[in-house]
Amino acid sequence: MSETKFDLIVVGGGPGGYVAAIRGAQLGMKTAVVERDKLGGICLNWGCIPTKALLRTADVYHLMKNAKEFGLSADNISFDLDAVVKRSRKVAGRLSSGVSSLMKKNKVTVIEGEARLEKGSEAPAVIVKADGKDTRYTASHVILATGARARTIPQAGLEPDGKRIWTYREAMVPDEMPKKLLVIGSGAIGIEFADFYATMGAEVTVVEMLDRIVPQEDEEVSAFALKAFKKKGLTIHTGAQVEKVSVSGSAVKAKIKLSGGKTEENTYDRAILAIGIVGNVENLGLEELGVEIEKSHVKTDGFGRTGVKGLYAIGDLTGAPWLAHKASHEGIICVEKIAGENPHAMETSNIPACTYCHPQIASVGLTEAKAKEAGYEIRVGNFPFVGNGKAIALGEDQGFVKTIFDKKTGELLGAHMIGADVTELIQGYAVGKTLETTEAELMHTVFPHPTLSEMMHESVLDAYDRAIHY
Known part of the structure; x- marks a missing residue:
């Protein structure tokens, strides 16, 4: 097994990982990033950026349909769904390529493959599998930035099949516009997709288990948002729960328990799962190293330290708030602390949160x-x-x-x-x-x-x- 030594290895090339790598290189460290898919991570490829491209299309479509309010005339307004999706993917591809250029500019080595940590090494060691071959890399410091994925509940049928039951990935590349759509969860991801599809003409139902939509926001904001979305034609159930989802032919059947205890069953063309995320902690060798994991997230201090010498974690892997800019800042703090500088510890109360619905x-x-x-x-x-x-x-x-x-x-x-x-x-x-x-x-x-x-x-x-x- 071949071996290469670095000062810093970052596992994961998303907005936390690639930013941490750049800052490490700026501070004079010989740095590498291990990425199993595309640089930019979920954010650039399947999250923040392509969804904003879709929502921009929805904004323009909404304005065109309301042109008369501005003294304009626009007749026979329509859209080409394939072209809408292609634009979104083109935007994502452009930015992912930009990250590759940043890696070259800052002399960061990009290693493609699946990473796991080696137990028993004096310095953190990363084994990367690519094309069936293992390569061993060592570093004085290893930062985990492996991100998170959509939460599923298989026992209730709340598990994506890629066709009728979607996560954010499938919802970003629809092959057709659903006539009736069920969105399960009203956090930022759920409400953004609900708004996009409703604006583009779908009949949308949102089910939220808590007593208000966008429940992480101030209560007055939630109340205002509820009125706005209902005015747009969305059906919204709060204090409700999807007890069972099943696919029957081309339909998604959902059993929904409403806030008053009544249960109703409805049929939809598609369903989107937006019920939270879980950290990508599996198959990394964390348990063998003694890394503390709580509710699928790695526990760290305000500087990303895990308690295992030389091993750090940042971003969605470490828990809420699950935001790209939080991950990026966390990466910078972590690297600067490693380099002996004196950054302020992470203060989540200063992190702004944004939801791009209308x-x-x-x-x-x-x-x-x-x-x-x-x-x-x-x-x-x-x-x-x-x-x-x-x-x-x-x-x-x-x-x-x-x-x-x-x-x-x-x-x-x-x-x-x-x-x-x-x-x-x-x-x-x-x-x-x-x-x-x-x-x-x-x-x-x-x-x-x-x-x-x-x-x-x-x-x-x-x-x-x-x-x-x-």
């Missing part, structure tokens, strides 16, 4: 309920899109911006938004939280006019009874 949803920090649970006395500001000139001019006057402050210190505890382009706006509050800003700095910041960002200012002012335009 209306868009974005948040950072504590919800109102979580802030109260944590014992804070709070001040809350809320400003509606209907009070903003730019939103009205865009024809996007539905939504709001909500801010939460510590009443005693003025610390920004959280911000929550729903409406047009809020996934771009949220970064302003993310910067504010990272800088540990208070209401005073935000109040004295000048926001350009006319912009949607003015609502951010007004929401802060409203928390202190100083809102100007509503």
